[in-house]
Amino acid sequence: MSTSRRGFLKGVAAGALAASSAKAGSTEHFSGYAGRYGLLHDTTLCIGCRSCEFACNEVNGLPAPETPINDKKIFSEKRGTSEKLYTVVNSYGSAGIFRKHQCMHCNEPCCASVCFVNAFTKTPEGPVLYDPDVCVGCRYCVFACPYYALAYEYDDPVTPRVVRCTMCYPRIKEGKIPACAEACPTGAIQFGRRDELIQVAHKRFDKYPDRYVKHIFGEHEWGGTSWLTLAGVPFEQLGLPKDPTLEPLPNLTTGFLSLAPIVAAIFPGLLAGMYAFTKRKEQLAEDEKGKLLADAEARAEERLTEVVQKGEERAEREAEYEARAAEKTLKDKQQSAKEGSDTGKEESR
Amino acid sequence: MNQPAESRTQLLSPFNIITGLILAFGGVIVILRFAYGLSYATNLTHTTTWGLWTGFKLVFVALAASGYALTTAVYIFGMHEYHPLVRPAVLSGFLGYTLFICILIFDLGRAWRIYYPFLVQAGFTSALFEIALCVALYYSTQFLELTPIGFEWLGWKRWRKVFIAGTVGMTIFGLLLSILHQSTLGALFLTVPRKLHPLWYSPYIPLHFFISSAMGGVSMVIMVGLVCKRVFGHKMEIKRETLDRLTIGLAKGCSIIMAVYFGVKVVDISLANKWHYLFSGWGLWYLVEILGFVLLPCLLYAYGFKEKRPRLIRFTAVLVILGVILNRLNVSVVAFNWQFSLEQRYFPHWMEYVVVVFLITAGIVAFRWVSKRMPVLYDHPDYKAGH
């Protein structure tokens, strides 16, 4: 996938930025709590005895794993963490290389960033803790974890919890080390300060150059994890993600999510403005319609008065004409009557 | 328009019997789920913790977009000829969100704590927080938009007047909230780039979800409108010819939306250079979704608009709705954890299917109940002169 190269370049750039300690708003670099603890898992030392599984279950009050330690048949299939198993050891490949899997206690945990009640906390000591007292059971954390490390108590109808490795936080607070590190007979699990463990790993690379792939998985991947893995084979062969980018996964969401308050700031004005424009268009159309109507009315009235006036004038003229014609007829009659009487007078003398 | 009380024979109609059985059976399953926990009624695993019910959470919200689509068209863009469809659209949208809330409650481990993000401790960094906030506000807004229907039914004139006055404001607020939560539902998947197949995963999932919600919502209005006319006949006030005219207009708009969606999807593939993924089993399935349920209905809508074919448009609406359902299920369940082997894969428990059918049936029954009694499909005689 092309993201690996992109991710690498991004990582280099991010490293350069961090080195120059650019501190500008959202491009701030966070180095995490200083002196926090981590665990170094050297898979070249792991013999697959699964003592860590038994120790983990014991300190967490879980029943012991069903299959006993010496039974190698359990490795015929891959197991994942569950509500009964906060950590699992699996066998990979034909050579049978073992790797212990559990919550990686990331520096920038996905689970913490997706939880909508903020139930996860990255402690100064290193472990990521879960608070069951606020958990609503949405399981977005289980959904999001890129290492598939979280499990859920589906069987419990009343108090189901998200369950996972806690890096034995109570024990660390007491000054002890995690149960798995204590139980491991070969030193494949080493507990200590994360920065010191990185030095230990580099020393191992120098001392046994042919034994290891010269990379500490978890140092920078997806923002880095507390659990650091060493291996003699490529990490994706041990069930770890292939070519993770160096940018914390939460960043993929926060970019988009930042839009929410911005949209909330813009849209009332934008939409109210659109509504106002629509109303204005409607108003103008109404006004235009009204104006046209008024014009038509006015013209009609004008025409009417014109017609009425013309009709009046015509009637007047006709009346006058008739009056004159009547007058003339009268005059003619009078004239002829007068002439008639004159002739009559002459005849009678 | 007062409906007479249902007689005994009407109570035992085939519709009532079938839906009654589904509701009873589904109700029992729901009770069992809460009595015995999620493992009783679901096949959820630790590696696949969001299943069919999450898929349908997305479906119900996407199809409930009919509310914001119609109110925006009528009150912000001034397309008043669609006014008769506003109430059915908002009602079906409200019921869609109700179904969403129900299935969310079934899926949550501790549903009684659902108010915790607002009152106990808020996880502001979470996309789910934003969704919860926006849906809570939007649900309230939709409810307020629907209250005039109830007030008309009850005859409370003053209350009705108050709420009608706020229509434009509520529409604006509703559109803002819809844009936010429809897209953020897609953003839920941004954090799992490895788990979702590359053809469906994209930094632009939020945009895809929003556009497809618009086309789903409009298609729901088309389908609901035509189904109501068929079922309610004259009790639905709008005349057949008018409804057909509006349907044809909606098809035009939806065709444009779908063309835009298709274009965005094409650009999405080219931006990440994902072409080679199309030549695989998953690629074929993706093409079925994009070509059969997006491009094809887009063209059918355009043709139906041009040739004025309401029946073709109704068929196309069903196709679009199925396509939206397919898309949401693909993103959340089918193409999720795509690399898993058959043993690792999650397949829903039969009870999960029952609960989904139960909820859809409840939604239909509720819509029918409200529409028969309240002024949704017809104007209340007291308020005939444009409200």
Added chain:
Amino acid sequence: MFHTLHDFTLHAKGLSYLMAGLLMLAFIPFWFFIVKKSTRDKKK
């Protein structure tokens, strides 16, 4: 002082949600102020 990006984001986003809410609320009287004024002038 924020040690992790998560702490920073939690704080910044929380403030931003608050700002967005306040801005939306403030918009309502602002809108009415502008609209009422113009219609008043129009009516004159």
